Amino acid sequence: MLIKQLLEAGLTRNPSQEVVYGDAVRFDYAELSRRIGRLAAGLASLGAGPGNTIAVMDWDTHRYLECFFAVPMAGMVLHTVNVRLSAEQLLYTINHAQDDFILVNAEFLPMLEEIWDRVVPGKQLVLMTDEAQPPATRLPIAAEYEALLARSNAVTKWPDLDESTRATTFYTTGTTGLPKAVHFSHRQLVLHTLASRSALAGPGAGRFNHDDVYMPVTPMFHVHAWGLPYVATMMGVKQVYPGRYIADRLLTLFEREKVTFSHCVPTILQMMLDAAAARGQRLDGWTVVIGGAALAQSLAKAAMTIGIDVFAGYGMSETGPILTLAQPRSARSEVPTDQEIEARCHAGWAIPFVQLRIVDEAMNDLPPDGRSPGELVARSPWLTQSYIGDEQASQALWGGGWLHTGDIAVMHADGCVRIVDRLKDVIKTGGEWVSSLQLEDILLKHPQIQEAAVIGIPDPRWSERPAAVIVPKPGAALDADAVRAYVKQFADAGAISKFAIPQEVMFADSLPKTSVGKLDKKLMRSRHAQRSQPQTSGTV
């Protein structure tokens, strides 16, 4: 099971199918295959060979797609660099990964220039640019990507690698400490592709089929764009690469290229909805999978109202990423009911070859009754086997032989999984677990609230108490008491515990986010702690 077989399947099925990049580039799968062959030959001409690590810093482009195939097919490791990392983190990952080559979009040259003096010497740079005239840089550029392809004779015979050969690596920047490197083999990526394909295929809502037009709206450095470029290529569907995400450009590509299937994080979906509203554009016929963060019901409803067939999926960097999908099981109502919307926002059902358990701290199974929260642990053949060079974190990840997601979830009797919270974000108060996610979902339904985050703050009596950070909508007149009174209604109705009513309500202009767009609750907690210290030390 090798990545070359995914390319071959698409090429066999549909050699004249299109690959599109922005407004600039359009070619067919036969040419894609030749360009992949030329890229491999070009890199080899620069001295790259099996076992080398090839880093890529790029937006979502056809060139990145070519790297997805050429690099592992030639027996090299593709390092998909998170270009949203801080300079220090970027430096750390490039050195830690021992990159031999860095293929860099001209727009990211300044980031590299900033750290170049501290990059371990010996790495070669290949420049990727859409401009005829390459930009000035003090960095030593070994070759320009298109020139390299133009002067190379395409590889046509690819090695029959061992399927356990490492194909990709990238860094997860979560919680604490330095970024941690996950890694995936050919076999793992092929199985993830086949299982995702099997779960997504079919008639009805929430599906990805051979007659779809695919456009990723998730960075390709973010867990292989959730593996879906591999699925799309194997299926031989038309693929549209949007470059940097600019809402207007995305919506224009959607319309012009007749895009039918995409995936993104909630923040990007919100950005596209805002832009569509401004343009007066409907988005009918677009199936969009949401992952990376919880899909709020308010956002799902807004998306469905404008025509999007939206639903959530669940996974993480360590899991390749897809573990579950919340595809709707029944036909869509004219006006979606609250139940339908809620069902689309769950994590959903395990895809084939994924085993899930909800366990307590002693790894005992909790009942699948929809109301017994525990940690979600997983097995499947494509989960990262370790963090490279971090034995301790690897052992913690795989404690008891199951991958620990660090998420608190419940399972319903039909196997549907609902994420309740991050293990480290759940608020332990008065002997109960309050889900920060559920509370955020309630807050986001308030007509005057734009964004909301709920964190736990230390409390000597209750262990923790919830605090809400609110970004009001422009022109909103909202105070802390009004927010508490609003939440209290849900507690009175029995939807949440009375312990969930926020002890503190703070207002902000924006919420801090991590490099992949998730709420940075760690930072919010530490900011709160710093702010509280001098004033109310010991009595928060």
Place this chain on the structure above:
Amino acid sequence: MLIKQLLEAGLTRNPSQEVVYGDAVRFDYAELSRRIGRLAAGLASLGAGPGNTIAVMDWDTHRYLECFFAVPMAGMVLHTVNVRLSAEQLLYTINHAQDDFILVNAEFLPMLEEIWDRVVPGKQLVLMTDEAQPPATRLPIAAEYEALLARSNAVTKWPDLDESTRATTFYTTGTTGLPKAVHFSHRQLVLHTLASRSALAGPGAGRFNHDDVYMPVTPMFHVHAWGLPYVATMMGVKQVYPGRYIADRLLTLFEREKVTFSHCVPTILQMMLDAAAARGQRLDGWTVVIGGAALAQSLAKAAMTIGIDVFAGYGMSETGPILTLAQPRSARSEVPTDQEIEARCHAGWAIPFVQLRIVDEAMNDLPPDGRSPGELVARSPWLTQSYIGDEQASQALWGGGWLHTGDIAVMHADGCVRIVDRLKDVIKTGGEWVSSLQLEDILLKHPQIQEAAVIGIPDPRWSERPAAVIVPKPGAALDADAVRAYVKQFADAGAISKFAIPQEVMFADSLPKTSVGKLDKKLMRSRHAQRSQPQTSGTV
């Protein structure tokens, strides 16, 4: 990658989905899973264990489906016995496979009784019957299947086998000599399942999806019923098992259970069409894949006329079996055109992970131009690696590192494969290759011809010459000259070579077929040789 993961995927997705057997049995996937666990426990209680070989002689039943899972999941090898073999062949395969247990449907007890004295001692028998009162037999029955399940506590923890563990074995009775044993591992069957699922899924004609209702009409001993019970189970679809194939029963089940997806050989399709005509029943909404023998255009047209979404697939015992599928690529016309019908009768396109080549005798590639015939050779991760205990045949099968199908084919520019003939059935005459299949297809379009077979007969001048064996329709008035004149029209029109006009035309009441329903041309050739010998020795 283990077979237990296929069951788990279906169970996770749809625990309340139905499995139906004939008129007698109906239960859900949760019960299927329990019955599989009880079967494994029951066999263990009789002394069966990992590495044992468990033979099954049954029609297409829910019990056979249970064996498809329980036996390999417990680390044992499932031997799917071809119940249409002659007594001698049956004896050979049971002894050669070293079966430890034989699970036998009561209807096949007489076959076993006939050979039992020569069966290597030590094999235990488990009786499968729908009757409350087991039939009298002199054979030593160790247990009755349902009683065994009833007294066993279901296995729930299945071993984590090595994925290369052998899962199934069965015998191919082709050409010459003794039956040859092929074999497949867990990994191979899982990959075959995933690739078939990927190729079959999607909207439009010729598809198999999660909302379909599946009924096999191919014997489960015939290459795992083409692997589709595994696909159906992984998807969690409703499954209907028809028992012995009785046309009326099949059509009643189709109607009552709302069957939408099946597969069979041409002979069975013809039988069902005849029965449907007699009942005045249309078969709309039924997708049927045809394999095992070439799908004649006349038969495809008849099937489409009555409502069936029919298309061909291609594969063989050695290939698991699916290599290609000829799914229609465009929407269906109101009245199917000849072109549409022809396209559905090709072998079609390689499914994912299948590599195909058309080669000459020196293994050079022939051009994909639709008119350069050569042997079709294949690679994919699920092809049998050898014939058990037959080194010489295994080497011939895998000559040059590719599996030799023994079929002559052409490839079109779009990758579509058309089988021209069996390597051993193609007629070499006057320096040309005449396809017996093409000639049969032409003959079958004649309104007065029911069945037709074309064989090569030795000829001192032309090397070989074609001879046709014809089964006329009831009441037809047809002679050899009329048949030759009919074929000559096609030669005059340039559709076939003039060398293709049959030298001899013989009439028969029926055509000899092999145990899996294919035309037995070897027997026809030897009959012809015997008949010709005394009369026209040397001058045929």
